[in-house]
Amino acid sequence: MTVKHHLTDDLLMAYSAGDLPEAVNLIVATHISLCDECRAALGSYDAVGGAVLDTCDSVQMSNNSLNSVLDMIHAQDNQVQDKPVLAKVQDDVLPAPLVDYVGGGLDNVRWRSAGMGVKQAILPTSKDATARLLYIPAGTAIPDHGHHGLELTLVLQGAFQDEDGYFSRGDIEVADEDMNHTPVADISEDCICLAVTDAPLKFKGLMPRIAQPFLGI
Amino acid sequence: MFTTTVLSSDSQASPVAKGLEMRDPRKVVANGTNTVTAGIRNDVIPWVDDLLAVRDARDEAAFIRLFGHFGPRVKAFLMRTGMDAALAEECAQEVLVTVWNKAHLYDATRASPSTWIFTIARNKKIDALRKQRRPEPEDLPWGPEAEPDQAEVIGLQQESEQLGRALRDLPEKQRELIEKAYFGDLSHSEIADQTGLPLGTIKSRIRLALERLRHSMK
Numbered sequence: 001m002t003v004k005h006h007l008t009d010d011l012l013m014a015y016s017a018g019d020l021p022e023a024v025n026l027i028v029a030t031h032i033s034l035c036d037e038c039r040a041a042l043g044s045y046d047a048v049g050g051a052v053l054d055t056c057d058s059v060q061m062s063n064n065s066l067n068s069v070l071d072m073i074h075a076q077d078n079q080v081q082d083k084p085v086l087a088k089v090q091d092d093v094l095p096a097p098l099v100d101y102v103g104g105g106l107d108n109v110r111w112r113s114a115g116m117g118v119k120q121a122i123l124p125t126s127k128d129a130t131a132r133l134l135y136i137p138a139g140t141a142i143p144d145h146g147h148h149g150l151e152l153t154l155v156l157q158g159a160f161q162d163e164d165g166y167f168s169r170g171d172i173e174v175a176d177e178d179m180n181h182t183p184v185a186d187i188s189e190d191c192i193c194l195a196v197t198d199a200p201l202k203f204k205g206l207m208p209r210i211a212q213p214f215l216g217i
Numbered sequence: 218m219f220t221t222t223v224l225s226s227d228s229q230a231s232p233v234a235k236g237l238e239m240r241d242p243r244k245v246v247a248n249g250t251n252t253v254t255a256g257i258r259n260d261v262i263p264w265v266d267d268l269l270a271v272r273d274a275r276d277e278a279a280f281i282r283l284f285g286h287f288g289p290r291v292k293a294f295l296m297r298t299g300m301d302a303a304l305a306e307e308c309a310q311e312v313l314v315t316v317w318n319k320a321h322l323y324d325a326t327r328a329s330p331s332t333w334i335f336t337i338a339r340n341k342k343i344d345a346l347r348k349q350r351r352p353e354p355e356d357l358p359w360g361p362e363a364e365p366d367q368a369e370v371i372g373l374q375q376e377s378e379q380l381g382r383a384l385r386d387l388p389e390k391q392r393e394l395i396e397k398a399y400f401g402d403l404s405h406s407e408i409a410d411q412t413g414l415p416l417g418t419i420k421s422r423i424r425l426a427l428e429r430l431r432h433s434m435k
Contacts, residue, residue, distance in 0.1 A: 010420070030352070043327070048399070048427075052384065066288075
């Protein structure tokens with residue numbers, strides 16, 4: 001698989017630094033699961049973090065600090081460690097981070113209709129951004145919309161096309177406030193995407209704007 | 218497992234270093250002469266040795282050395298993210314306990330000890346300050362190669378040291394921004410508020426700093 005549309009440096013660095021909302025972390029982790037190039041880039045950003053940790057100042061630990069830490073590791077090592085190993089669900093469409101949030105594979109997604117054959121499932125993350133799975137029937141267009149904030153769309157199955165290009169499995173589109181676009185799902189297959197927004201979308205037409213509060217998109 | 222003797226300036230004589238040369242002579246040449254790398258190796262590789270000793274032998278003395286080096290740094294890092302001294306102390310202790318507990322996951326061909334411990338401290342920060350889960354990418358499937366290539370380990374550790382030096386050599390203003398971005402728990406726009414610099418300037422300075430770092434790694 002060749003991924004053509006990648007994460008921005010800003011997002012990779014912020015993911016490495018741990019400064020992103022949970023939903024954005026989720027889409028970054030999912031993209032990296034599918035993209036060796038961004039995985040390598042993340043390795044570099046983590047290495048910068050390590051270098052910063054190593055070169056910056058230090059603050060003395062309290063006097064009994066070492067003893068408490070040694071007590072903790074001894075206490076844990078004495079406990080019987082037989083945590084049940086959960087059989088990991090493998091899914092052809094959902095990479096591991098999504099399996100985690102869905103609580104299983106694609107069959108376990110609780111879809112809700114969003115009209116026009118489009119289905120969505122909102123994933124449980126902190127409220128500062130929203131992650132949703134979208135199911136878009138082949139050939140269907142998502143209404144033309146702009147954004148108040150950031151919108152990230154990662155293709156998991158099928159493909160879509162918009163003003164920005166052609167996106168297939170593993171590709172991520174990073175759309176900011178200034179962008180209006182009309183993604184159309186490729187005709188060959190139903191399209192499944194992970195979409196993350198940090199603010200509500202703004203639709204251009206009146207109807208979608210009325211429907212928006214009900215659809216939650 | 219290699220020992221610190223490999224890293225001394227007479228590594229030419231060390232059987233392990235010879236083994237390395239035989240295994241991948243190009244890598245040794247590419248990493249520079251022994252006289253250049255000798256000093257670096259003494260600085261960095263001991264932490265790899267100690268971490269591997271914790272991983273493979275549950276070596277408590279090695280753990281205590283890691284604690285002595287990384288504990289105060291992790292604590293400083295956590296205080297810079299906005300924790301008070303007491304909370305940072307508690308979290309730093311937990312980070313070091315995690316180092317002990319998760320040592321079996323450490324892969325010296327993929328990360329330096331600083332990098333690995335940084336990621337643990339960062340996750341602790343997210344856990345403590347944001348009270349959120351941290352989704353991690355899917356693990357890569359293990360390749361057929363069972364034994365890590367030691368030349369690869371040394372190469373990676375040397376690169377890490379090179380990166381550290383490049384970071385220290387950055388112009389003050391650029392380095393501060395990188396540190397803020399990693400340690401301040403600040404978004405770029407919050408850094409803009411704090412420093413009074415326009416967002417565009419911040420972004421281009423960070424980009425410039427990263428380019429310098431990249432360039433120094435070539």
